[in-house]
Amino acid sequence: MAPPPAAAVVAEGLGPLDAGRTAPAPRGGAANGVKLSLRDISVAFRARGGREVVAVDRLSLDVADREIVSIVGPSGCGKSTLLRLIAGLVRPSTGDVRLDGHVVTAPGADRGMVFQSYTLFPWLTVRGNVEFGPRLRGFEEARRREVASRFIQMVGLSGFEHAYPKELSGGMMQRVAIARALANDPEVLLMDEPFGALDAQTRVFMQELLLDIWEKTAKTILFVTHDIDEALFLGDRVYVMTARPGRFRDEVRLDLPRPRTLEITMSPAFVEAKRRVLHIIREEAGKALGQGES
Numbered sequence: 001m002a003p004p005p006a007a008a009v010v011a012e013g014l015g016p017l018d019a020g021r022t023a024p025a026p027r028g029g030a031a032n033g034v035k036l037s038l039r040d041i042s043v044a045f046r047a048r049g050g051r052e053v054v055a056v057d058r059l060s061l062d063v064a065d066r067e068i069v070s071i072v073g074p075s076g077c078g079k080s081t082l083l084r085l086i087a088g089l090v091r092p093s094t095g096d097v098r099l100d101g102h103v104v105t106a107p108g109a110d111r112g113m114v115f116q117s118y119t120l121f122p123w124l125t126v127r128g129n130v131e132f133g134p135r136l137r138g139f140e141e142a143r144r145r146e147v148a149s150r151f152i153q154m155v156g157l158s159g160f161e162h163a164y165p166k167e168l169s170g171g172m173m174q175r176v177a178i179a180r181a182l183a184n185d186p187e188v189l190l191m192d193e194p195f196g197a198l199d200a201q202t203r204v205f206m207q208e209l210l211l212d213i214w215e216k217t218a219k220t221i222l223f224v225t226h227d228i229d230e231a232l233f234l235g236d237r238v239y240v241m242t243a244r245p246g247r248f249r250d251e252v253r254l255d256l257p258r259p260r261t262l263e264i265t266m267s268p269a270f271v272e273a274k275r276r277v278l279h280i281i282r283e284e285a286g287k288a289l290g291q292g293e294s
Contacts, residue, residue, distance in 0.1 A: 035220045036063040036086065036188055040095035042245075043081055055081045057245035059095075063188075068214060068221045070231035072277065073241030074285040079224040082246070083190045086222065087113050099187060109137065112181030116193040118173045120165040126152060126176050127161040133184045151179035154213055171202040175209070182217065191223045195230070204262065207233055211260060228277050232270060233260060240280045243288035250280055 041059040044052050056078035063069050071079050084090040086097055088107040097104040099111070120129050130148040139147065152161060155175035165173055174194055181189060191210075195203045207230060214221060225231050231238045238252040252273050256264055264270055 033064050034062045035065040035067070035100065036222075037061070037098045037101075038082075038086075038095065039098075041082075041085060041092045041097065042094040043078070043085065043090060044093045054245035056085075057247050059246070059248060061239070061248070063220060063222065065220055066218045067236050068223060068234055070223045070225060070235030070238045071241065072225060072228060072231045072238060072281065073246065074243050074281065074288040075226070076244055076288060077241045077284070078244065078246030079241060080192050083113065083192050083222060083224055086188070087111050087190055109133070109184040110187040111190060112184055112186035112188070113190040113192065114174070114177050114181050114194045116196045118165065118170065118177070118197075120173055120176055120180075122165050125162050125164055126157060126168075129165075129176055130179045130183050133180065137184070147183050148179075151182050152176075154182070154216065155179045155209065169202075171198050171206060174198070174206060178210070178213065182213070182219075186219070188220045188222065191221060193225055196226065203227075203230070208262075210234065211258075215259060228274055228281065229265060232273050232277070233262075233265060238273070238277060240277055241284070243284045249284065250276070252277060 038059055038061040042057050043055045045055060047053045059082065061069075071082065073079055081090060085092055086099075086104065088104050088111065104111075121132065124132065127145075127148050130151055131144045134144045134147050148161075152158060155178055157172065157175055157179070160168070160172070165176070168176070177194070195206045198206060210221075211234065213219075221234075223231070223234055232252075232254060235254060237254065239248050240250040240252070241247065242249045254269075254273060256267070256269060
C-alpha cells in the first residue's frame, strides 16, 4: 500500500523525529570506510490466523560512503522492508542496523526516503514542500530559502517554485520529492522504486538526473527497483534477493566507468551482468509464484 504524505515526512526524518537521528560522525563513517552496516537482520510478521511470516532472513550488508547499491528481486521478497528497516520505520526481529557505527533505533534526518508514490503535500507549493523539513528543524527563513533554492535548481525545477503538485507531471513531482529529501542533508538516501510509475522516457531522464545529483552531493544511496537495467545503470553493486524469505542470493560488482551515459548499457560488461541477474530473477520469480499457489 502506498504511504500517505505524512509517512514520507516520517521517513525523511523531519520534525520531532530528529530525536531518532544517530550521533554525528565525520563523513566517511568508521575507520574501515563503512557508512551503513546491516548484521544478521531478520524481520518476521504475524499474519492472519497467527501464522508467522518471515519477510527477510539473516541479511548482512556493508555499504561504503558515497556508494550506490541497487537491490532487485521478485515481488514480495522484502526489498521495501529492508529500506524501512534502515529508515527506522520497522524494527528488526534479530540483528541491527548501524549508520556511522551507531545503532539505528528510530527515523531520523540522517536518512532520507523517496517512495514510488507521489507523497508531496498537495496544499504546499514546490518551495513549501522542499522547505518543510528545514522549517520543522528551526531554520530561519533566509536559510530555508537558500537550501530550497539550491535543491530546486539542482533537480531542474527553477521557475516552478510557486506551482502546486496538481500542476506538475509525475516526473516533476518525483524531482520535488528528491529535493525535499536532500534538503535535510541526509547521510543516506533510500529510494524505493521512485521511478516505477513513470513513462520510459521520463524514467531514463530521472536516472541520469539522479546520477548528476549524486556526483554533486556525494550521498550514499540504496536504490530498490524491479528494473534490472536501472539497477545496473545506477549501481556500483547490485544485490539480487531470493523469493520470501528474502535473502541475498548474489552480489554483482560493476566495474563500469563514471560518469555513466546510456551508451554503457550496450557494453559487453553491462550485457553480461544483465544476463546473470535476469537468470537469477527468473528462477526466484518462479519460486515466488509457487509460494503463492501453495
